[in-house]
Amino acid sequence: MPGSAERTAIATVCLSGTLEDKLAAAAAAGFDGVEVFEPDLVASPLSPGEIRVRCADLGLTIELYQPFRDLDSTDADRFAASLRRAERKFDVMTALGVDTVLVCSSVSPDAVADVDRLAEQLYVLAERAGARGLRLAYEALAWGTFVNTFERSWEVVARADHPALGLCLDSFHILSRGSDPAGIAAIPGDKLFFLQLADAPHLSMDVLQWSRHHRLFPGQGSFDLPAFLAPVLAAGYRGPLSLEVFNDVFRQSDPTRTAVDARRSLLALAEAVADRVPTLGAGPGAPAPPRLGGHAFAELGVDDAGAPQVASVLAALGLTRTGHHRSKPVDLWERGDARVLLNTTAHRAAGAAITALGIESADPVSSARRAEALCAPVLERPHAADEADLAAVAAPDGTEVFFCRTDTAAGWRSDFTPTGASAAHGTGITGIDHVGLTQPFDHFDEAVLFYRSVLGLRPESATEVAAPFGLVRHRGVRDADAGVRIALSVALLRRGEWSPGVVAPQYVAFATDDVLATARAAREAGAPLLAIPDNYYDDLDARLAPDPGRLAAMRELGVLCDRDEHGEYLHVSTEVLGGRVFFQLVQRVGAYDGYGTADAPVRMAAHRRLRSVRSRR
Amino acid sequence: MPGSAERTAIATVCLSGTLEDKLAAAAAAGFDGVEVFEPDLVASPLSPGEIRVRCADLGLTIELYQPFRDLDSTDADRFAASLRRAERKFDVMTALGVDTVLVCSSVSPDAVADVDRLAEQLYVLAERAGARGLRLAYEALAWGTFVNTFERSWEVVARADHPALGLCLDSFHILSRGSDPAGIAAIPGDKLFFLQLADAPHLSMDVLQWSRHHRLFPGQGSFDLPAFLAPVLAAGYRGPLSLEVFNDVFRQSDPTRTAVDARRSLLALAEAVADRVPTLGAGPGAPAPPRLGGHAFAELGVDDAGAPQVASVLAALGLTRTGHHRSKPVDLWERGDARVLLNTTAHRAAGAAITALGIESADPVSSARRAEALCAPVLERPHAADEADLAAVAAPDGTEVFFCRTDTAAGWRSDFTPTGASAAHGTGITGIDHVGLTQPFDHFDEAVLFYRSVLGLRPESATEVAAPFGLVRHRGVRDADAGVRIALSVALLRRGEWSPGVVAPQYVAFATDDVLATARAAREAGAPLLAIPDNYYDDLDARLAPDPGRLAAMRELGVLCDRDEHGEYLHVSTEVLGGRVFFQLVQRVGAYDGYGTADAPVRMAAHRRLRSVRSRR
Structure with missing residues (x-):
């Protein structure tokens, strides 16, 4: 992967409309890339190959395919079905021209609790992905059955120790649980495959509902995103700064407007950590706010x-x-x-x-x-x-x-x-x-x-x-x-x-x-x-x-x-x-x-x- | 108080508009009475006496004045200020012609934890209320600092043992905490001064926010209201069946429509417990739903x-x-x-x-x-x-x-x-x-x-x-x-x-x-x-x-x-x-x-x- 956290991206799930509406809005707002949210692709009449061409025409790279849910299982048949499902998705990714898939920690009752066994199942899938030039970014959902902190997801990824397996960090999942992000700095940068950014207001509610309805773009909520981003960059993360925001209002608003709002949020965030991302921020020479x-x-x-x-x-x-x-x-x-x-x-x-x-x-x-x-x-x-x-x-x-x-x-x-x-x-x-x-x-x-x-x-x-x-x-x-x-x-x-x-x-x-x-x-x-x-x-x-x-x-x-x-x-x-x-x-x-x-x-x-x-x- | 749980009432907070809009809507829907929600009165140009006349003209009785918050305090000056505030509200009640005020359990950090001391403070206010022919209906808010279950509120009321002091039961506060309402049947009926009914969907969120935004009329949510109402009636409750529903949508919808919806909910609920409220239900002779x-x-x-x-x-x-x-x-x-x-x-x-x-x-x-x-x-x-x-x-x-x-x-x-x-x-x-x-x-x-x-x-x-x-x-x-x-x-x-x-x-x-x-x-x-x-x-x-x-x-x-x-x-x-x-x-x-x-x-x-x-x- 090129670059050094200089690229901006947005998950299509942030925006309203069909996939075609979303891609056009992301490109118009100046994003470098997108995460393709699977349900958007499933509802699109464009084949994966056509989506690849559409994105290229718009000047967008596809940075991530997401999400792949509930991979691991204590039931051998179910795990086999997951592998079959994954191979089909690898076909889609290959046609899309994207090399990284987000694998969420399982929320199923049959999720694997044992770290060794879980690492083993992730290793099996990573072998298959690696054989096809693809890689897995494993993410701890805040409401995962057993894996629900970044520390735990890193433990599993480190145990599996496969080059095609790394982490996806999502600021919501980490900050919503009140975790201290400082520890991220200790993770090897080349194991940080992807970074998803979202803000949120402080709400006292079920974390899944909070996540699915009330996320905001950085700077709109109560989370300290600069304090989150700093250790990620310190660890050596080199992927894009990408937004993943589920918000009831944005889901039904003009995506062209929302995409501009989203990009502004990343520019302002990058400015706040500008010493670490020198080429981002509000562009070269953009002045600080005058008094x-x-x-x-x-x-x-x-x-x-x-x-x-x-x-x-x-x-x-x-x-x-x-x-x-x-x-x-x-x-x-x-x-x-x-x-x-x-x-x-x-x-x-x-x-x-x-x-x-x-x-x-x-x-x-x-x-x-x-x-x-x-x-x-x-x-x-x-x-x-x-x-x-x-x-x-x-x-x-x-x-x-x-x-x-x-x-x-x-x-x-x-x-x-x-x-x-x-x-x-x-x-x-x-x-x-x-x-x-x-x-x-x-x-x-x-x-x-x-x-x-x-x-x-x-x-x-x-x-x-x-x-x-x-x-x-x-x-x-x-x-x-x-x-x-x-x-x-x-x-x-x-x-x-x-x-x-x-x-x-x-x-x-x-x-x-x-x-x-x-x-x-x-x-x-x-x-x-x-x-x-x-x-x-x-x-x-x-x-x-x-x-x-x-x-x-x-x-x-x-x-x-x-x-x-x-x-x-x-x-x-x-x-x-x-x-x-x-x-x-x-x-x-x-x-x-x-x-x-x-x-x-x-x-x-x-x-x-x-x-x-x-x-x- | 006349009647035997035959009357229907609605809190003005359930409805959108000004107090005048709400009273007109409640009367048009056929309610017998209303609870006057203090902020509605405060914003009204009608004096309490004029509101009394307006209600009488509309055929509505005023069943309750509400709420009186944070009465008790460990700070003597604050408790004295509460008593002064209460006397002013008793003036308003007298002019309104309503004899019962809802007193919520305190949510303040200076709330009184000790049951004897709390009962003593309630007794002091009950003395003052009784002297003016008024009475206090004490309610446990689900998020009260110390009093947040009906059992606890009953313990305090029983301890105070004053004829002008009784309980207000609210189905939301009781069912939202998963309390078993069966125990209500053991409370003396003449100590049940008031009953507020609300349904709600099952939501996993902060109970205060759940209560303030997502209540529904009986039959619209997930609570078992007949099972709640049965022990209340069995205890000998003789006040009105009254609705108190805070709902974001109802707060901004045509109150005439909402009031009809509300009254329908009470008729259907009464039908479900018809053996205990013979004169309510869907009216005399209203047939059961045919197959x-x-x-x-x-x-x-x-x-x-x-x-x-x-x-x-x-x-x-x-x-x-x-x-x-x-x-x-x-x-x-x-x-x-x-x-x-x-x-x-x-x-x-x-x-x-x-x-x-x-x-x-x-x-x-x-x-x-x-x-x-x-x-x-x-x-x-x-x-x-x-x-x-x-x-x-x-x-x-x-x-x-x-x-x-x-x-x-x-x-x-x-x-x-x-x-x-x-x-x-x-x-x-x-x-x-x-x-x-x-x-x-x-x-x-x-x-x-x-x-x-x-x-x-x-x-x-x-x-x-x-x-x-x-x-x-x-x-x-x-x-x-x-x-x-x-x-x-x-x-x-x-x-x-x-x-x-x-x-x-x-x-x-x-x-x-x-x-x-x-x-x-x-x-x-x-x-x-x-x-x-x-x-x-x-x-x-x-x-x-x-x-x-x-x-x-x-x-x-x-x-x-x-x-x-x-x-x-x-x-x-x-x-x-x-x-x-x-x-x-x-x-x-x-x-x-x-x-x-x-x-x-x-x-x-x-x-x-x-x-x-x-x-x-």
Whole structure:
């Protein structure tokens, strides 16, 4: 086998569709090779020889044929049947032009417990494989009857001691059992025939179900994949970095999108162990993520009906229209470090929608080059010769992400002609705390990895809340200084027809040091603050016993309050504008680091009620 | 408290929507009362007094306020805060007009382990509750820190010995731990303050997650609810039969539908313990399910384009057009005991769809009366004075289910004028083996319970297969004699935009004693049998080593083969007709009792490929 862990591969089982769909998607995303998952081949009208040609045409090598299950048996007839079955599969492999087959440890009740006898059976098959120029990569399934740790599989392979027999290591099977991967470094590198990589969230469930439904691409879950990969490379593994991810969502999503997400995960992982895989990573010269400095702006696309409504609410919240773009129908609204662009370019949005995020980068050009190296779609943006050339990429939900600097003369603000009105300063809004973006069902984990790898943000723990129309998952991503925060959310099940409420609006949360004063001033200026039921405040009183005067003010203004061991979070929302967007005023007290998701159901019910009331008028 | 376990209730947490939606749905389904789930109240704009009025207007009693969590504490300040919190909740209860609150065992690290001290803290709260005419129903959560079995909760309650303190029993918490409910019978009935019922599938996962996401209504899962309920009633429980089901799908489905499903589950459960709850069950005089005799017919709605295509395929399969309905545009096709109605009534279907099932009932009138008593929508059917008055109800997916007799002079066949052509007999099709119906995502478990309770069919174990465009769950329902079989299926996640294949077609599977001969004759007559890839047969040979001649015939005809310890299942499909329907020829060998679901992905990929090929032409 050529190379030195420089190649990337993906198992066809990771992707949705037929084998033909999967191969095309893997090639389009830039993978070097694939693992052919047997059920995909069995359902394909292409013969193994035709699949070989198809892969060659697409520039893909076939790195592995998998899986071969339940080889060993205490029953001689069954073992003989396994050998017969294997010979048929060797025929397929020869026609495919692949030399390695994954042999899983048996999960059968007739599996062989005795290490010598098991090694003997593996030796018999290895002899047959070797005679045909093939080899076996033996893998311990985490739920194998007797062999379920990499240490045990290595014991068996070492005992058999056949050149056509080596190991396949799978990060899920090893990390899901809490095994320490450090010991892998002691295995001879030439006995590491194959490596399968998968991440996963920490779940407390049957390991087989966990494996079959909830695996994720590296960087999307909770496993420490760099710590796993390091000893594998240290041992001298020279095969491809290959992904094997069973995931219910990916199994039914557009494979072209999933394959790009998958390849991005490997590029980011390789970067994390870059000293060991010098030619991988985000490509030669791909820069590390520059330091981010906060939210430069949030852009809302608004139509003719939405524009005046959003503008009047921004004014009531205390923002001022300070500039107008020199060549585009875009207004700049500001207060403190909070900046909102209202873009009325035709067809940019129906009603109102968050269309772009401006992120302060210490080096916007490097940020954009990094994004491109990590497979983010770079957006071509027409601009006049004297206007700033803003670097922008598309996030998985279509939101445009601009890398920019607000504090330089040639920055994006120079494209705006001042209106002469200066932004008010004072006790009100100080900046953008975070932006809340509802993600498309098929792309939630992709979005987490996008922000983590492309922008260098840190994913927080996922939380789930029971919202009025179904469960909603929340996961924040933020930079180390918490200057940039994006709150991602998604319905746990794709919504059906029964969701008569507001459909998952997006929002911009403005930071304030005194939410009660700011909310009161906003309401007096006409901001449509969302009314919250008295029952909520009675419960708040029962749970947290806040100061009565403060409770009364919160009740009056519709301010919600979450408290944890780190501090308190006070937040108030406006009504939904243009059908899809609202604003929040938020105040963090102490070291509170969340987003008040526990109160989201109350906010959602209030938004829905308003919609019902309005539609009855 | 009045009554003697004659009332039905439902916790608002079972249903989707706001509190107002939930109350309306519960009342419309005929429940007598509700448990008010605190988060629903907290998010409601109605004051507790207004909720009381709303419930009274709807004819609902409020049976329980829930939950009160983490009462006890080893920390005196925390326990004092719990008492303060409880007093606030007693205020809410008084305004609601409910006298019982559910107190869960603590899940906190500061929970009290010592039984005497715990009983003492419960006594303190019971004193306060009793002073206000209220009472506490103490429940052991399956994951409680120290109290997590009903035996332990009873020990604490008995120790406290306060008239305002009793038990709440929840079938999930008890059965999920594998506890034997028989011991409940020894608890004094007047100490059983409340009963919550839930079913669940057997899952090997963290019990809290299992409880919070996967509960089902009684009869939909794997728990033996009658065996649980019997000792509770034997102990003298006199409160309502109340449902508390946390389910991800129900949480986002139309609550009106879910509430009917829920009430049906209680009626069927009460029927199963009818000797102990005489006034419940399927209502006075509701008949037991009459014996079923097989599939009388399957009706396909076809439009002008679909009609000739379906008719030509039926003819090629060996069915004959033997009759025409006297007043409606419906043809009868037959072979052996297989009968298919082709209905060209305008707008009944676009292309082709299975619109009705005829089920042979020993007593069609009783079947229909039973269905109505179990909340099935009875269909009004216009018919001429001299035509059969067929009793029909709508299944959850909208399929019409007719109860009928084929063998009587006044049966449904007398409405058809014979064409003079007699149905062929011989080695071909002998009847309908089963019908495959793809269910709407939100109504899969509802469908299982519908067929179980209304028709008296037996649900089989659910299986999941990895289909090309996502995971698909299958669950069969059948009568004791296996004369009636319906194969239900649903995508594990609601499908999104990426599913370019055939969208989940329905099918009618015809039984044959010799699938190879029947398929060959059908193909020679022009039936469009679905071609299956060679790779499938190479794999079949590797796995099962069938007789080579037989394998060659299967390969030639596209016959798929599943084998298990009971026997073998041979099945071949036609292409999809009218965009939504296909036919199968199936042969059961030995005692094979499944539906060949393991081969479904191969069939689906073949159907999808054909569609791609056709759309390229």
